[in-house]
Amino acid sequence: MSSSTGPYPAGPAPAEGVAPKPARKLLIRTWGCQMNVYDSGRMADILAPLGYAPTESAEEADMVILNTCHIREKASEKVFSDLGRLRETKKARAAEGRQTVIAVAGCVAQAEGAEITARAPWVDIVLGPQTYHRLPEMVARASRAAGAVIETDFPAEDKFDHLPEARAPQGPVAFLTIQEGCDKFCSFCVVPYTRGAEFSRPAAAILAEARQLAANGAREIALLGQNVNAWAGASPDGHTWRLARLLRELAEIPGVARLRYTTSHPRDMDDDLISAHGEIPSLMPYLHLPVQSGSDKVLAAMNRGHKAELYIRLADRLREARPDLALTSDFIVGHPGETSADFEATMRLVERIGFAGAYSFKYSARPGTPAASQPGPVAEAEKDVRLQALQAVLRRQQDDFNRACVGRVVDVLVTGTGRHPGQVAGRSPWLQPVHATGAAPVGAVVSMQLRAALPNSLSATMAHEESAAA
Secondary structure, three states: OOOOOOOOOOOOOOOOOOOOOEEEEEEEEOOHHHHHHHHHHHHHHHHEEEEEEEEHHHHOOOEEEEEOOOOOOHHHHHHHHHHHHHHHHHHHHHHHOOOOEEEEEHHHHHOOOHHHHHHHOOOOEEEOOHHHHHHHHHHHHHHOOOOOEEEEEEEEEEHHHHHOOOOOOOOOOEEEOOOEOOOOOOOOOOOHHHOOOEOOOOOOHHHHHHHHHHHOOOEEEEEEEOOOOOOOOOOOOOOOEEHHHHHHHHOOOOOOEEEEEEEEEOHOOOOOHHHHHHHHHOOOEEEEEEOOOOOOOHHOOOOOOOOOOHHHHHHHHHHHHOOOOOEEEEEEEOOOOOOOOHHHHHHHHHHHHHHOEEEEEEOOOOOOOOOHHHHOOOOOHHHHHHHHHHHHHHHHHHHHHHHHHHOOOOEEEEEOOOOOEEEEEOOOOOOOOOEOOOOOOOOOOOOOEEEEEEEOOEEEEEEEOOOOOO
16 A cells, blocks of 8 residues: 555744745655554654645655555565655756655664665665654754664654644544554564564553544544554553553543454453443444464464464354454465465365455565474465465455445445545445445434445445534
8 A cells, every 4th residue: 555644734834024934845655554654644743843744746855755564575675666766856856956855664664774775875764663753853864964864773762752743633534553563473474573562552642642633523543553452551540451441431532433443463352352342332343353374283383372263262252242243354375384274274264254354465475584484385376376265255255244234224434525426435334435425524424324235335325414523
């Protein structure tokens, strides 16, 4: 995924009678998960007081940040390909007397470090996910120094303590990072090495940010974390809260109509959190709970720390607590050592559970991860065959789920206009895109009857409208 920052303001207005300085332009290109999207927004917040206003054009950008993800295959090469194009842009702007600061942020920056500036010496700043609160200092150092500024350590201080308050609304759906890092060390994953150990933000800071998001118009808040259900934060009463307690507190904030959280680990799905799905009306009936494989042998090789039967029991208990729950997941096929029998175990688990959606990938080695040196690599052709078979079943299950929703009257959060004139677009409780003919303000929760399941969305007609909460 690639995106750019939203319309963040350029900082405080100049004093009366003082000619304003020309705004500097900032382009942030974002790949990967919603946590990266959140981080990009906060980097824009940090740079706004320095006079940086957003742009979509690299040619007019005084600073370009590539906020990178290391999960996908050949992630590093895609970054260097983009950097090659930016080198030409930087040269052209320099010929016109205009400076361009190029920064690489995120997980590729954390993993590659100085290798980035060795291969692309025109890069000015390399910063990891835990250091972006130092961006103003890095920009100042880059403007003074002859060489690149590299910040990829894991600082002792909490970066969230140094971030400014968000400067602009995110819209009716807002993302809020509550937890970072991972202590699980799955064999295939780089996150523990690029994001560091698990860290939970204090409850008071989360609640304060959530109230500000609600005041800025957010109707739905999605809590983010590499292992979000591992969150265990210090509470205002001096105790440690778990995620279920935090969700109950967030549900009391005026204006917040919906709550979600992602991404979770089966090992951290405790009893209270399962109960919360049946007890908190604003907690949406949707859960992304990655399983990765249905084979106990492969799960052990992945160091997942759970067996397939545990996952099945969790799914059953969650659906007992919330019968209309939509469950989605992640799958990796072709992990080293995976046999045809192991793959068939995954297919049986998929049929047993029934998913409303899923992300599925072929295994690809990440340098430095344990799986990269494990024996029994699976041939690419066999991985292709297995992935196509798995995806066919997952697509059928998603289509079945969407068709089963037709005829229901559900609350849809309006997020914008539809593709055609006179349409509104929004999201169902199960995160499906919905469009309907009619008018409703962005942020309204509108009762709609789902009429048809289309390839990528649901069409609906409006039943009645519920005004957005004040």
